[in-house]
Amino acid sequence: MKITIHIWDLPHRLFHWLLAASVTASYITAKIGGALIDWHGRLGLFILGLLVFRIVWGFIGSTHSRFVTFFPTFSRLVAYLKGRWQGIGHNPLGGLSVIALLATLAVQVGTGLFANDDIAFEGPLFDFVDKSFSDQLTGWHNTVFDFLLALVVLHLVAIIFYRGVKKTNLVVPMLTGKKKIPIALAEAVATDHDKGFGPLRLILSLIISSTVVWGVSGGISQLYPVQSQQQIAQAAPSSF
């Protein structure tokens, strides 16, 4: 006997698919370059907002979005590898993958904020660091991307593996939010998996994430103005 439970709440699912789309788009815009590099910058800020939202949601979202529910602690990992783990949401290896992806994306976005492309683009916090340090961070931004790509490939391979070998479809629950599980399992593990989240928590998460994005995209510069290239670039034509 199986029952259907709500596993991924709507904000969680929206986060997931928006993240997948915006990371893909930011890769494409960076590869093409030219005028699209400005869109790469905007996408980066959007991804920053998504990441902050996800971190907040990891504390106040519904059960299976919370870090405490799926954080890959050592004992959980050991239990899983010995086949003794029981659960509904991310298994410990999946949890490890989630944490690795979020952390890598955070480094990627963090370095991008200070980066420059030595052509016509500077991250929104470029003016707060030396050019040489910005160059260094840009190098990391390029290098970390390869690591991120490897994690994304692993993520996709795992989904195909679950589909083909374990006969579990991971994609549909991420679309519908619903998952069919055996009643026995539902009774064996936490009973509050259907608990919702309420509009207040959602609003709070959105306020926090949009405040952070506003801050790095111009708010901080307004509060703490620094010497920027803008002054040199805006200067009227000189008489000589």
Added chain:
Amino acid sequence: MKKKSTLAILLVASANAAVAGPIEEQIRFRQSAYSFAAWNISKIKEQVVNHPETFNKDSVAAAANAIAAVANSGLGALYGEGTDKGVGWKQTRLKPEFFQKKEEVTVAANAFNVAANELAKVAATGDVNAIKTQFGKVGESCKGCHDLIRINE
């Protein structure tokens, strides 16, 4: 005509590194050239893309002419043998593969020439939208060489 001259300069430079002087000098000159171009690029970016309300036709046209002048100056002469290692104003980031990729480099370098000359032409008209479009193409042509022969830091 310009294509031919760039190619000729690249070939001469590879045949005889002594043409453009000591390695450090070549690196310093080319770093200076790109740095000067960067200042002019930042002016166009600021006045055309970021804050078009500050657009000044003369300033942007002068900047575009400067970029074109850098592109047309025969920079290939500054890429002599051995200039993948050395310190100009700072350590060069030229990949050693540069010397095995002469043909690809020539194509990429010519793309920059063509795009920069077109930008100078468009800038003279003062048409902000057209300048913006062509400015993006110049950026793409910069990236062409960066991706090909520049070391990631």
